[in-house]
Amino acid sequence: MDAASPRLVPKLDVSDLVASLRFYVGLVGFRVLFERTDERFAFLDLEGAHLMLQEAAGPGRRFRTAELERPYGRGINLQIQAGDVDLLDRRMRAAGVEVVVPLEDRSYVAGDEVIRLRQFVVADPDGCLQRLREPLGRHLRSRHVQPDPVGGGIMKDEVAPRVDFPRLASRQTMTRPKHDPTGWRTYLRAFHEERPGITEEILAASTSAGQNSYGWLLELIPQDANLLDLACGSAPLLRAGWRGRWVGADRSPAELDRAIANGGLSVIVADALGLPFDDHSFAAVACSMALMLLEPLDDCLAEVARVLVPGGTVALLLPGGPIPLTGGDLRRWGRLFVALRRTRFEYPNDRAVRQLDETMRRHGLEILTDDRRRFAYPVASRDAASRFVDSLYLPGVPTARAHAARRVANSWVGSEIGIPLRRVLLRAAG
Numbered sequence: 279m280d281a282a283s284p285r286l287v288p289k290l291d292v293s294d295l296v297a298s299l300r301f302y303v304g305l306v307g308f309r310v311l312f313e314r315t316d317e318r319f320a321f322l323d324l325e326g327a328h329l330m331l332q333e334a335a336g337p338g339r340r341f342r343t344a345e346l347e348r349p350y351g352r353g354i355n356l357q358i359q360a361g362d363v364d365l366l367d368r369r370m371r372a373a374g375v376e377v378v379v380p381l382e383d384r385s386y387v388a389g390d391e392v393i394r395l396r397q398f399v400v401a402d403p404d405g406c407l408q409r410l411r412e413p414l415g416r417h418l419r420s421r422h423v424q425p426d427p428v429g430g431g432i433m434k435d436e437v438a439p440r441v442d443f444p445r446l447a448s449r450q451t452m453t454r455p456k457h458d459p460t461g462w463r464t465y466l467r468a469f470h471e472e473r474p475g476i477t478e479e480i481l482a483a484s485t486s487a488g489q490n491s492y493g494w495l496l497e498l499i500p501q502d503a504n505l506l507d508l509a510c511g512s513a514p515l516l517r518a519g520w521r522g523r524w525v526g527a528d529r530s531p532a533e534l535d536r537a538i539a540n541g542g543l544s545v546i547v548a549d550a551l552g553l554p555f556d557d558h559s560f561a562a563v564a565c566s567m568a569l570m571l572l573e574p575l576d577d578c579l580a581e582v583a584r585v586l587v588p589g590g591t592v593a594l595l596l597p598g599g600p601i602p603l604t605g606g607d608l609r610r611w612g613r614l615f616v617a618l619r620r621t622r623f624e625y626p627n628d629r630a631v632r633q634l635d636e637t638m639r640r641h642g643l644e645i646l647t648d649d650r651r652r653f654a655y656p657v658a659s660r661d662a663a664s665r666f667v668d669s670l671y672l673p674g675v676p677t678a679r680a681h682a683a684r685r686v687a688n689s690w691v692g693s694e695i696g697i698p699l700r701r702v703l704l705r706a707a708g
């Protein structure tokens with residue numbers, strides 16, 4: 279623990295550590311500073327707010343003066359300065375979390391000042407109340423202002439010079455200003471909220487010589503490396519057998535929920551543009567099926583290079599282009615593109631990925647190997663056919679076209695479609 283550690287750190291007994299991590303990490307935005315999985319214990323941080331969680335049933339020592347009953351934490355609520363509360367409120371509601379006090383703006387008297395803040399109160403999975411708040415500003419207190427007799431000294435908002443706090447950095451606003459010239463950010467957010475885990479569903483089922491593409495990618499990563507899984511999605515690399523130290527970062531809370539369910543306890547909601555890690559924190563970075571999406575790519579790669587140790591490893595999985603496909607695959611993809619009225623898939627970083635060597639060199643990353651392989655997705659049922667089409671990024675494609683593509687994919691039932699993938703190994707300058 280460093281010198282800046284708070285002198286008071288709440289420790290909460292929770293009934294299910296995974297469910298609580300899903301809430302505190304996946305939704306509120308804490309990151310796991312460290313954990314002791316054998317004790318079902320995790321130590322969390324959110325920009326200096328610290329919290330300890332331990333599973334009530336143990337193993338290990340637990341302090342009790344009475345039977346634990348839901349709701350836990352009776353009589354207290356934890357006040358957390360958690361960043362952009364509008365965003366958090368939407369996220370909590372989307373996740374079906376119980377909102378106890380809806381979003382509100384309040385003013386509180388604090389000595390000679392009035393502090394304004396936006397807040398809402400939610401119950402964590404065990405019913406313990408969390409007040410998530412964001413400062414809006416403060417001003418000097420007027421002599422004419424009457425403290426509200428109800429709850430916490432609400433003020434009629436008059437008077438005095440105003441000093442605005444800068445808006446606190448949330449996970450999103452820790453990054454640079456949003457950049458969305460093509461609408462991809464909005465599209466991806468909705469896509470992954472609606473279909474978390476769908477990339478893993480399709481790629482984990484697609485094999486080449488008995489291996490799926492995640493296993494193929496893991497071959498590139500030294501087993502003793504501590505690994506940052508960037509844009510980890512549902513954490514398929516864990517299911518594919520990664521057993522070493524692992525941290526997953528992704529922009530989508532819904533994907534991270536899946537990641538936690540897949541056993542990824544160290545996950546953080548973060549944008550690749552502003553990774554919340556110290557320089558030289560990781561021996562390896564994996565980025566599976568996401569590099570073509572990260573915008574602006576050069577800024578994201580600068581972050582990758584920054585958090586990597588000198589000489590560290592980067593392993594990429596990317597869409598592979600037609601080279602490894604069979605004639606039959608090409609015909610099938612051709613019919614799909616006709617249905618979609620497209621000639622190919624397009625991603626924000628197509629140009630940079632075509633010139634990968636040059637792109638990577640700008641960040642001191644050297645390509646060591648670059649392979650392509652065909653993975654066969656078995657289209658066992660109409661549902662599998664539909665899920666395959668659903669897994670494709672199709673921004674701007676009208677619903678009718680997507681239906682037409684599903685009909686094409688239905689005609690493959692009982693057969694397979696080849697998915698072309700590219701695997702790239704890079705080394706950071708030593």
Ligand SMILES: C[S@@+](CC[C@H](N)C(=O)[O-])C[C@H]1O[C@@H](n2cnc3c(N)ncnc32)[C@H](O)[C@@H]1O
Nearest residue numbers: 477478509510511528529530549550566567568
């Ligand atoms: C195609 S999925 C891949 C997920 C997983 N790595 C896999 O291979 O199954 C792309 C992932 O990138 C994430 N993503 C896209 N842009 C991101 C960004 N700028 N920062 C962090 N995550 C991002 C999405 O939320 C999504 O989970």
